[in-house]
Amino acid sequence: MSLVSCDGLEVTFGHGRDTVRAVRGVSFDVARGESFGIVGESGSGKSTVLRAICGLAPISGGRVRIDGAPVDTPRSAEFYRNVQMVFQDPYASLHPRHTVDKVLSEPLAIHGFADVEDRIAQALNDVGLGTGFRFRFPHQLSGGQRQRVAIARALILEPSVLLLDEPTSALDASIQAEVLNLLDDLRARRGLTYLLVSHDLAVVAHMCERLIVMQHGLVVEELTRSALQHKAAQQDYTKDLLRASSGFQPPTPS
Numbered sequence: 001m002s003l004v005s006c007d008g009l010e011v012t013f014g015h016g017r018d019t020v021r022a023v024r025g026v027s028f029d030v031a032r033g034e035s036f037g038i039v040g041e042s043g044s045g046k047s048t049v050l051r052a053i054c055g056l057a058p059i060s061g062g063r064v065r066i067d068g069a070p071v072d073t074p075r076s077a078e079f080y081r082n083v084q085m086v087f088q089d090p091y092a093s094l095h096p097r098h099t100v101d102k103v104l105s106e107p108l109a110i111h112g113f114a115d116v117e118d119r120i121a122q123a124l125n126d127v128g129l130g131t132g133f134r135f136r137f138p139h140q141l142s143g144g145q146r147q148r149v150a151i152a153r154a155l156i157l158e159p160s161v162l163l164l165d166e167p168t169s170a171l172d173a174s175i176q177a178e179v180l181n182l183l184d185d186l187r188a189r190r191g192l193t194y195l196l197v198s199h200d201l202a203v204v205a206h207m208c209e210r211l212i213v214m215q216h217g218l219v220v221e222e223l224t225r226s227a228l229q230h231k232a233a234q235q236d237y238t239k240d241l242l243r244a245s246s247g248f249q250p251p252t253p254s
């Protein structure tokens with residue numbers, strides 16, 4: 001059975017003439033342990049799909065299921081133990097006046113965990129920061145370090161699914177690779193399931209086994225990594241996207 005499934009997902013914002021149909025009948029299934037990519041141009045609805053899954057955007061049609069069970073609105077505490085999101089901008093997603101300690105202890109308090117000290121130390125070590133960073137404020141961290149804190153926050157409740165919305169696009173290229181490798185490593189070690197949004201086909205080719213291509217709120221095409229590596233897209237839109245990603249070097253097929 002798939003761990004995350006969207007079936008005819010619809011998200012509509014606004015009313016009357018201001019209506020935006022951001023997601024128009026999107027369906028896909030992600031197996032446990034899989035890394036699944038969502039690519040497409042700006043405004044195609046990628047972030048909205050992730051936001052709808054985790055309850056940050058209203059679902060106006062279709063269904064989201066986790067492990068076969070339809071999600072509740074609002075999402076339950078249990079849902080957030082199991083599914084966590086990492087946002088694009090680590091500058092905006094961390095409260096400027098909260099220390100790393102506060103950022104990491106908050107979810108533990110909300111979910112009633114007792115072994116706070118151990119979990120914080122473990123989470124900081126897991127993301128390669130170590131406990132020396134525990135009492136720093138966001139302004140005392142680099143962009144890459146902030147995103148590591150955001151990843152630690154997402155992982156501290158030991159979820160099985162991470163929704164990753166352009167997790168490295170705000171970072172320098174060299175730091176981007178470090179954070180992607182960290183995510184790859186964490187997935188392998190913990191058997192995590194990823195839904196990764198990126199406009200960067202190279203990132204998705206590196207990180208994901210399968211992907212969908214979105215345009216105007218619709219799924220244009222579903223591809224495997226190997227099809228992407230061989231540039232074997234069927235749809236003209238995907239072919240254009242492959243051509244348009246200048247400098248896109250598909251990793252050599254393994």
Ligand SMILES: Nc1ncnc2c1ncn2[C@@H]1O[C@H](COP(=O)(O)OP(=O)(O)OP(=O)(O)O)[C@@H](O)[C@H]1O
Pocket residue numbers: 013014020021022040041042043044045046047048049199
């Ligand atoms: N809260 C909102 N209210 C109204 N419209 C919204 C809202 N959130 C998103 N939209 C609209 O929904 C559409 C899809 O937006 P979304 O953020 O999902 O795109 P995206 O594919 O993630 O783009 P990008 O690559 O630029 O991040 C856009 O037209 C956007 O303007």
Ligand SMILES: [Mg+2]
Pocket residue numbers: 046047048
């Ligand atoms: Mg987006």
